[in-house]
Amino acid sequence: MPYFLSVAVIIILFPLYMYWEASLVKLEKIYFTKSSSSLKIMQISDIHIRHLRVSSSKVKKLINKYEPDYIIMTGDYIQSPKDKNTFIKFLKEINDSNKIYMCLGNHDYEAYRNKSAGINSFIKAIESTNAVVLNNESVTVIKHGRSYSVTGFGDFRTGNADINKALKSIDDKSYAKIAFTHNPDLVLELPVGSVDYLLCGHFHGGQIWAPFKLEFKMLRCEKLCKMGYTRGLHKINGINVYLNRGLGNVLVPFRFLSRPEITMFYMP
Numbered sequence: 001m002p003y004f005l006s007v008a009v010i011i012i013l014f015p016l017y018m019y020w021e022a023s024l025v026k027l028e029k030i031y032f033t034k035s036s037s038s039l040k041i042m043q044i045s046d047i048h049i050r051h052l053r054v055s056s057s058k059v060k061k062l063i064n065k066y067e068p069d070y071i072i073m074t075g076d077y078i079q080s081p082k083d084k085n086t087f088i089k090f091l092k093e094i095n096d097s098n099k100i101y102m103c104l105g106n107h108d109y110e111a112y113r114n115k116s117a118g119i120n121s122f123i124k125a126i127e128s129t130n131a132v133v134l135n136n137e138s139v140t141v142i143k144h145g146r147s148y149s150v151t152g153f154g155d156f157r158t159g160n161a162d163i164n165k166a167l168k169s170i171d172d173k174s175y176a177k178i179a180f181t182h183n184p185d186l187v188l189e190l191p192v193g194s195v196d197y198l199l200c201g202h203f204h205g206g207q208i209w210a211p212f213k214l215e216f217k218m219l220r221c222e223k224l225c226k227m228g229y230t231r232g233l234h235k236i237n238g239i240n241v242y243l244n245r246g247l248g249n250v251l252v253p254f255r256f257l258s259r260p261e262i263t264m265f266y267m268p
Contacts, residue, residue: 018208018254022053026259027062030233030242032197033268037144041178042068043263045201046076046105046246049087051253054260056093059247063098066264069143071098073131074201074244075105075155075182081112084122091129100131101139103152104160105182105202107250114158134180136162138169148267149174151195153181157202157222161186167194176267184229184243185222192238197267205231205245209257231258 032038042063063071077087091100104119112118123133132139134152141148149170154160161181167190170177177195184200203225206215216225224243229236231243245261 015254018256019053021259022249022253022255024259025054025058025062025247026261027066028261028263029266030263031266032240033266035266035268039070039141039143039146039148039176039267040066040068041199041265041267042066042071043074043180043199043242043244043265044071044247045074045182045244045261046204046248046250047073047087047090048076048079048107048246048248048250049083049090050079051250052090052248053253054247056090059094059262060096062262063094063096068098068264070141070150071100072150072180072199073100073102074180074199075103076107076201076246076248076250077105078111078122079107079250081118081122083111084125088125088129091126091131095129095131099141101150101152101180102126102131102133103135103181104133104155106155106157109155109158109160114160135160136166136169138166138171140171140174146175147171147173149177151177151179153179153186156181156183156186156189161189163189167191170195178267183222184224184241187236187239187241188223190237190239195239197240197242197265199242199244199265201244201246203230203243203245204250205243205258205261207246207249207255207258
């Protein structure tokens with residue numbers, strides 16, 4: 001095959017592969033315990049509904065298979081108010097009897113120019129599906145006699161994280177303190193030991209992989225990715241932090257060596 005023809009084939013096939021990979025959701029399992037009485041939490045992050053390639057039926061199938069006690073969604077659902085109805089339809093399709101707790105991400109706030117009226121209307125639409133948005137607040141959930149605090153923080157990047165308010169809402173008698181937010185840089189601002197677990201999104205695991213972590217050096221300003229934390233489980237500031245690769249895609253519906261992710265956590 002002539003050289004120019006080989007190059008042409010690669011140029012054509014590469015974006016087709018990236019478009020295909022963006023539909024290949026992978027379920028990751030994180031075991032903090034092997035106990036059969038574990039609290040099962042499923043994390044879904046970075047839907048980016050406009051460029052989502054994973055169908056609601058695939059998501060619902062995984063929910064039904066793994067039967068989480070709770071689902072936590074960690075932000076970036078829409079990019080414009082025009083996306084709201086499409087996202088709400090998706091949320092209704094995956095939400096049956098499961099208890100869903102959510103926070104908002106930078107794209108959600110920016111979609112409404114960080115103005116409370118628009119953001120509140122979006123939250124109201126979300127909660128019409130029986131999901132609950134935790135905005136710098138906590139709830140207590142109970143399984144097998146153990147109480148767990150579940151705390152949602154506002155987005156750090158857009159200035160919507162009220163750390164003091166959120167931490168004051170945590171029940172100190174909780175067996176474990178589970179927190180979630182969109183931007184993982186929040187962990188650098190949390191007091192050591194203030195929470196046990198922090199589930200985050202935002203980085204997409206490097207949506208389109210580039211060597212030498214160039215995608216993070218060129219496209220991200222967050223501290224954690226500059227420190228080498230880009231995906232997966234880490235211990236940071238004394239807290240178990242998980243960086244979810246996300247389900248959807250920003251800007252283009254492409255992924256390369258960073259498959260869309262849904263994560264199951266087994267909490268003690």
